[in-house]
Amino acid sequence: xxxxxxxxxxxxxxxxxxxxxxxxxxxxxxxxxxxxxxxxxxxxxxxxxxxxxxxxxxxxxxxxxxxxxxxxxxxxxxxxxxxxxxxxxxxxxxxxxxxxxxxxxxxxxxxxxxxxxxxxxxxxxxxxxxxxxxxxxxxxxxxxxxxxxxxxxxxxxxxxxxxxxxxxxxxxxxxxxxxxxxxxxxxxxxxxxxxxxxxxxxxxxxxxxxxxxxxxxxxxxxxxxxxxxxxxxxxxxxxxxxxxxxxxxxxxxxxxxxxxxxxxxxxxxxxxxxxxxxxxxxxx
Amino acid sequence: xxxxxxxxxxxxxxxxxxxxxxxxxxxxxxxxxxxxxxxxxxxxxxxxxxxxxxxxxxxxxxxxxxxxxxxxxxxxxxxxxxxxxxxxxxxxxxxxxxxxxxxxxxxxxxxxxxxxxxxxxxxxxxxxxxxxxxxxxxxxxxxxxxxxxxxxxxxxxxxxxxxxxxxxxxxxxxxxxxxxxxxxxxxxxxxxxxxxxxxxxxxxxxxxxxxxxxxxxxxxxxxxxxxxxxxxxxxxxxxxxxxxx
Numbered sequence: 066x067x068x069x070x071x072x073x074x075x076x077x078x079x080x081x082x083x084x085x086x087x088x089x090x091x092x093x094x095x096x097x098x099x100x101x102x103x104x105x106x107x108x109x110x111x112x113x114x115x116x117x118x119x120x121x122x123x124x125x126x127x128x129x130x131x132x133x134x135x136x137x138x139x140x141x142x143x144x145x146x147x148x149x150x151x152x153x154x155x156x157x158x159x160x161x162x163x164x165x166x167x168x169x170x171x172x173x174x175x176x177x178x179x180x181x182x183x184x185x186x187x188x189x190x191x192x193x194x195x196x197x198x199x200x201x202x203x204x205x206x207x208x209x210x211x212x213x214x215x216x217x218x219x220x221x222x223x224x225x226x227x228x229x230x231x232x233x234x235x236x237x238x239x240x241x242x243x244x245x246x247x248x249x250x251x252x253x254x255x256x257x258x259x260x261x262x263x264x265x266x267x268x269x270x271x272x273x274x275x276x277x278x279x280x281x282x283x284x285x286x287x288x289x290x291x292x293x294x295x296x297x298x299x300x301x302x303x304x305x306x307x308x309x310x311x312x313x314x315x316x317x318x319x320x321x322x323x324x325x326x327x328x329x330x331x332x333x334x335x336x337x338x339x340x341x342x343x344x345x346x347x348x349x
Numbered sequence: 350x351x352x353x354x355x356x357x358x359x360x361x362x363x364x365x366x367x368x369x370x371x372x373x374x375x376x377x378x379x380x381x382x383x384x385x386x387x388x389x390x391x392x393x394x395x396x397x398x399x400x401x402x403x404x405x406x407x408x409x410x411x412x413x414x415x416x417x418x419x420x421x422x423x424x425x426x427x428x429x430x431x432x433x434x435x436x437x438x439x440x441x442x443x444x445x446x447x448x449x450x451x452x453x454x455x456x457x458x459x460x461x462x463x464x465x466x467x468x469x470x471x472x473x474x475x476x477x478x479x480x481x482x483x484x485x486x487x488x489x490x491x492x493x494x495x496x497x498x499x500x501x502x503x504x505x506x507x508x509x510x511x512x513x514x515x516x517x518x519x520x521x522x523x524x525x526x527x528x529x530x531x532x533x534x535x536x537x538x539x540x541x542x543x544x545x546x547x548x549x550x551x552x553x554x555x556x557x558x559x560x561x562x563x564x565x566x567x568x569x570x571x572x573x574x575x576x577x578x579x580x581x582x583x584x585x586x587x588x589x590x591x592x593x594x
Contacts (some may be wrong), residue, residue, distance in 0.1 A: 129394065245434050249448050250422020263438045338448060340438040342476030 081320040093206070096102040129310040141299075150318065153284055156212070157326075160219025165273060168224045172231025172272075176259050176265065186232070193225045198286055200306040215287035222283030223276035230272020234265030253285065267338055274330045282321045296322075354379045354414055354530050355498055357400055362392070362407035368555035369395050370407070375549065375558070379497065382521065382531040384541035384548045386584065387591070392556030393534045397500050401428050402531060413498070424448070427491030427529070429520075431503045435475040435490075442471040446491045453493075461489040464523060481512035488520060492527060499524055501533040505540065514572070517544060521568065532552035538588070542581045543570060550584060552591040560587040 111131045117123045118130040125133065138146070174181045175189070200221055238261050246260045260337035262269075283286020296315045303311030355377040357398055369392040377383050385393040388436040398404040400411060402421035411418040413425060435444045445461055446453020455471075462468055465485040484504065491499060501520070503525055505513040521544050526532045535541050541548045552559040564580045588594050 230581065241430070241432070241434050242436060245428075245430075245436075245447070247403065247421045248401065248426075248428050250420065255450075260436070263436070266438075340474050341478065 085110075126307070127309055129313060133308050134313045137308075138314045138317070141311070146318075149295050149299055150322070152292075153288065153296045154322065156215050156219060156287070156295065157277075157280045157284045159286070160216045161223045161277055163216065164223030164280070165221035165227050165276055167220070168227035168272070168276065169231055169269075170226040171231060172269075173257075173262070174234065175228075175232040176235025177253075177261065182232075182236075189225075190226060193229075197222050197283060201286070201290060210291040215284070215292070218287045219280050219283045222279040226275035226279060227272040228276070229269045230270075231265065234268025234272070235261050237268070238264040267341060270330075270334045270337060274327065274334065277325060277326055277330055281319065281326070285319065352379075353377060353412075354381075354416070355532065356398060356412040356415075357396070357409075358411075359396070359399060359407055359409040359555075361409070362395060362399070362404075363488060364395070370399075371557055372556040373409075375400075377498070377530050377532055380525075380530055382524065382529060383533070384545040385532070385534045385551060386536065386538060386588065387535070387551030387559075388553050388557070388588075391499050391551040391553035392501055393551050396551075396556070397502050397532065398536050400498075401426055401500050414544045423496075424494040425497045427494065427496035429484075429487055429497045429499065429501045429504045430508055433475070433487040435478075435483055435486055439475075439477050440471065441467070441473045441475070441478070441486050444475065444486055445493055447490060448494050457493065461492055462486075462558045464492075464526075465489045465519060481516065483510050484508060484512075484516060485519075486492060486520065488516070488523070492523060492529070495527065497529055499529045499531050501531060503534055503536065506536065513593055518569070520544075525568065537583055538584050542577050543572060548580070548584050550587040550591060559573075559591045562587065 114123075114128060115130050115132060116127060118125045118133075124292070127139075170186065171189075175186050176182075195341040200218060201214075204217055208217060210216040242260055242264060243256070246256050251259060284295075285297045285300070288295040289301055292301075296319055299315040302310055303309065303315065353376040355375070357373070357375045357377075357446055359370045359373040361368065363407070373396065374391075375383075375396070385396060387393050395404060399407055399409075402411065402418045402423065404433075405420075411422060425495070435441075436447070439447070441462070442453060442455070442458050443451075445458045458471065462470060465488055467482060467485055467489070470478075470482070475486070478486065479533075484507070488504070499520075504520070505516055508516065517540060523529075531544075533541075533544070542562075545564055548562045548564065549558050550560040550562065551557070561584045564577075565573070566576060570577065585594070
């Protein structure tokens with residue numbers, strides 16, 4: 066009996082090392098730091114810049130004081146700044162919707178169908194390797210200098226991160242969950258709708274978030290090249306008239322708008338993925 | 350034994366050129382509890398996957414109640430994996446009633462959750478469950494379709510000792526109450542002898558059944574029952590004979 070017990074104890078012992086942790090409480094989440102901590106660095110820099118220009122250490126035509134930039138913003142507000150913001154936002158929205166729509170469709174197809182993966186993925190990977198700004202001359206040749214080339218460029222910028230997120234998100238779904246679904250006899254469509262897409266959702270949302278920030282980036286590129294309205298136009302205008310304050314004002318607005326749209330995306334992510342069991346909060 | 354619930358014959362099963370199983374014939378009567386033990390790599394999990402229809406790439410055939418198994422989707426078979434494998438975005442209720450998609454039988458889910466000791470957890474998400482609770486949900490899910498055969502692949506190995514004891518008792522009791530047969534892969538001789546009517550000892554490379562040890566003790570069995578020691582000894586000797594120990 067004693068001998069038996071030792072033998073079985075030996076049998077018991079080996080496979081459980083990894084398993085015992087399964088029922089232990091999850092590691093304590095990191096203590097959240099106060100939110101205002103993130104304001105410390107920019108606020109200090111602004112104060113420093115204000116002091117430096119007022120004291121005359123820095124040439125105010127190259128680095129205008131933050132108060133001066135604020136005054137310029139107020140002045141611009143009376144001269145149709147909202148129109149510029151609206152023009153840029155509309156371009157980003159249109160390009161993002163176009164790029165994201167195509168990326169979701171094609172990414173899902175490539176993720177779900179081995180045929181589409183073999184057929185399309187190599188081409189997309191090749192196209193992805195092209196620096197997107199290289200499309201600009203071609204788009205200008207083909208589409209003129211109106212809205213169309215700008216929106217298409219923004220769509221190209223937004224397309225690839227989203228496409229990658231969807232396609233690889235679906236490909237990377239845990240085989241173990243797919244097996245559970247197979248045991249219940251799910252059809253291909255049911256498998257896609259009930260298991261693959263929900264499981265790929267975190268990767269899809271990350272792709273959408275990256276795609277949106279790239280859409281803002283490409284909007285600026287498009288407007289720098291040819292535009293008569295928009296924040297990119299303000300940047301060019303400020304440079305041509307040697308008004309660093311206008312350039313900085315446009316940069317501040319781009320930062321605010323980018324951050325705002327990203328926060329919306331984060332909120333959407335938090336709502337959609339409330340079921341996720343993750344370690345820390347997402348970087349906002 | 351002529352009308353076996355499960356009649357599984359594997360003439361040959363290879364995995365990337367290597368023979369995993371050869372000449373395995375396994376019969377399981379209705380209501381029987383059968384355990385498979387053997388060294389790791391002896392193909393016992395593969396055998397279970399074949400029985401479930403998850404693995405179709407082998408020479409042989411699986412008969413469930415006399416008719417060949419067509420695919421993995423038989424509602425007569427429930428499967429409990431080593432890990433719970435719950436869908437993290439679905440509530441406990443939707444996980445248990447996964448077979449019925451959006452319209453699970455609420456009364457049935459509630460009854461199953463009560464049986465596994467998780468009443469009131471319907472709306473909880475998997476992330477809110479402990480490892481043992483998640484495995485209970487997985488067991489409830491496997492029983493949802495009223496399967497006649499429950500396949501268990503080392504279902505308790507990821508649990509702490511106390512939870513394991515509770516779930517072992519629970520599974521055998523549920524199987525009796527629901528009239529399901531159990532086919533269980535385990536690496537614990539103690540567990541196999543305690544729970545099973547019959548223990549099959551598998552030999553490795555290629556996997557084949559080396560010995561069948563009957564445990565003719567009535568259920569429920571007491572964990573400390575000295576009579577179990579005899580069959581435990583038999584199984585251990587068989588394992589030693591096939592160099593699994």
